Amino acid sequence: MTASQTWTNPLRDPADKRLPRIAGPSGMVIFGVTGDLAYKKLLPAIYDLANRGLLPAGFTLVGYGRRDWSKEEFAAYVEKACAAGARTDFDANVWKHLSQGFEFVNGSFDDDGFDQLAKTLTKLDESRGTGGNWAYYLSVPPEYFSEICHQMQRVGLAESKEDSWRRVIIEKPFGHDQKSAQELNEIVNAVFPESSVFRIDHYLGKETVQNILALRFANQIFEPMWNAHYIDHVQITMAEDIGLGGRAGYYDGIGAARDVIQNHLLQLLALVAMEEPSSFEPQALQAEKIKVLQATKPVHPLNKTTARGQYTAGWQGSEYVVGLREEEGFDPDSDTETYAACTLEVNSRRWGGVPFYLRTGKRLGRRVTEIALVFKHAPYQPFDTGQTEALGQNAVVIRVQPDEGVTMRFGSKVPGTTMEVRDVNMDFAYAEAFTEESPEAYERLILDALLDESSLFPTNEEVELSWSILDPILEFWAETGAPQEYVSGTWGPASADKMLYRNGHEWRRP
Template sequence: MPKVLSQSAPSQTPVSSPAPEPRLPSPLPAPPTTQAGVPVPDCDVIVFGGTGDLAMRKLLPALWHRDREGQLPGSARIIAVSRSEASDTDYRDQVGAVVGPAVATDDEAAFVRFAHRLHHVTLDATGEPARDPGWSALTDLLRGGDERVRVFYLATAPQLFGPVSRGLQAAGLVTPLSRVVLEKPIGWDLASARAINDEVGEVFDESQVFRIDHYLGKETVQNLLVLRFANTLLEPLWNSSWIDHVQITAAETVGTGDRSGYYDGSGALRDMVQNHLLQLLCLVAMEPPGRLDRDAVRDEKLKVLQALRPMAAGDVARCTVRGQYRAGAVDGEPVPGYSTELGTLSDTETFVALKTEVQNWRWAGVPFYLRTGKRLHKRTSEIVVQFKPVPHSVFPEQTGQMIANRLVIHLQPNESVRLLMMTKEPGPGGLRLRPAPLNLSFADTFGTRFPDAYERLLMDVVRGNPTLFMRRDEVEAAWEWAEPILHGWQGSGEPPRPYHAGTPGPAAAIALIERDGRTWHEDHEEEPSL
């Protein structure tokens, strides 16, 4: 696919030269830009960190798929901003190398149109705006487009969110139709989160700030709202009278790889628990909103965060486990330990398991178990809602076979919703009971490609719909709850518990849940679906 780019995309001069052309003509007419009757406005998407891992691995492929589906207006542009000395043609070739393998033969004409949307500006966001010619180049490229939506996507370290925002303001690029997207994590503790929010808030109104958590864009996560609030079956049972406990797991088989430097300053709690897992917990535990709008859903999520049981020093020791992977084997292949990958010894956790509670009437006494880790035995993200057993069995001879109902929502890799039920095993000779799941497999049921989470969320930003994004008070409430855990670990002086790569994590994580008479859910516990 780089060949398509180099043949079809006109050569461009580097951005340090005189002002670039404001827009390349689209070689193909753009298809209609509506979805479910919601129009997509004219827009420019400006990605700071446009040559980085996130942009190349997620953002550009997401924008390509949306363009192929006809959701980007014909005049829409995608402008990458980075320190790389690259012309427009260079950048198009880079994107072609990433997106090209996904382009079918009959999509090549559409990809030519997409390539013509791409531009690159060389700019050092850490430098002084008045001295960096990249700001002038970006201003020239955007000149005359104040009536268009401008999406400034900050795919950078959080330390740059404030400086980039100030640079945009100094360059006169912030318009009433501008939005800014902030990648997680928002800071590394409560104080830094507040400082970053203050810096960005000096330039952008809160209604213009979109704090993205890509987990909220996953189809199965959104379907959780539909399952709860569009069906009468589950919601009457969605409380402490019928639910025994909830498990939320995000497990990865990969290590930190090229992200070791970033990850060592973050760790699993900051990287996954404070944002992704707490957001999933909020969607499970929230009260039904009065309507599905930009603030009603986020109001209810905030109430859940504020109702989480605070982690005192004793709770941290008793209710949390942190670990770090050592050398082992994943999928039969030997892999090094975390410190080996990093190149130095470290006390950063690559695994977290914890127990918490939502202290309100609906959830009183129901434990929520969260766990996440790298280099585990399988890759999965799932929510497990474990119901209580029947109060009285009329099958006394089958009591040992009775298993309480369980709702399993698989977020990845195989999106599905499974409800474990007790059923009679076919055949004569009396009643023989066994559990079997009712299985809603998205692939089998809908038989179509599922858009990546970033595809949905990027188009929500363009349309100005913040429902699936985190509000400032949500972010700060999550940090307020998570920060005592970090302090407790630091104060204890205990290193993370070791676990071998390719295993389910430290033994202490198993003990965390089993001392309550419960076990972590594993897929092999379920029989084939009915």
């Protein structure tokens, strides 16, 4: 990029160029800094934020772990991670300035390493000007949350003061059912008040997910039809074409429903179904999502309205892949589902009678995440039957990934001397409409945590309500034996298709 080119920062406030959403004096401690998430997402996101000019001059990054690293060895590790995963070009001056604020503290989660951490942060407050403002990122399994939180409380690192703040950022999973989520929330909230807890759901950091709110509430053409009078059903899909090789330690016993439906897909449902908030302030937005989740219930009977599956060997494109039970680390008798689908209803005046179909799976036909609102047929069509044979139902499809954008499907006359109507698509693509690059989800969420902007972070009530929706389904599945098999590269088990056929519907083929 030359000096004469104009570079637009996608995380700066577009409404007021004088208010560029830059974090104030602060630092971050990452627990689990040597793990995959930190290496692939968190460290590159921090570099990109620095490169975009959104971190304070004295921003400081502290890694905490068992490795006996010097400051220089930690910096080399971070540099390697940023070279592999950063979205912005490498800038030697930015890197030199950022890396001056790196520190590494050696310790485990149950030893006196936290005493050394406390001394290090006190020293950095003086030398780096962080002002006592620290965000603690727990990029570790939930079983370590309690020990870490209480250790920080013991050494005086958890309490915010009148002129400084302390916040904790927590990665999913938030428990494995409602009871464990409540226990986890009690553990964290015993040390950090809810206002200082930021639960990461990286899907909420995606531009296309946030665009749901703009699409609905900034446009008069959509909202009048966004209800049961016009919408026949809603499909929310998160499909992946990859398997689970190497992830047995995390995934086995968790499954697709806990991994994706409880957090990502129910949050998408809440954004699609919520009423208009009074503002986009965190409390107003979260209140409307909570109302939706309180009104959401599984549709019964569950043997006909849910489906679960497990992929077997097959062809993924041109590559032959093994089934889950042959993947490294998985039990040959594993009954962990890699596909999960369910039918939910939102009991409100806006959505009464509209089924919401949620599905997620591994080793499916292609990688795609989308929300499809499928409209009812027109009550009367003055066409002969043969003239509309190729006409389906109107739809608005929000593509979350890849090829981010929105598609509208409607009927149009085919050119010619006869009346023939068939489906056509009107397409909006982010990449074509905007020159600004969308920030990576973790960039947005890390910056929001530093700014105390919690709109995109689920509250403890949202987490517990989501589990209350999913728990009856998980309990039913636990009583019904192994999941149904499906061949890799297909679109899931036959039971998932039957789930929709009973209502005269069928899954979209993205």
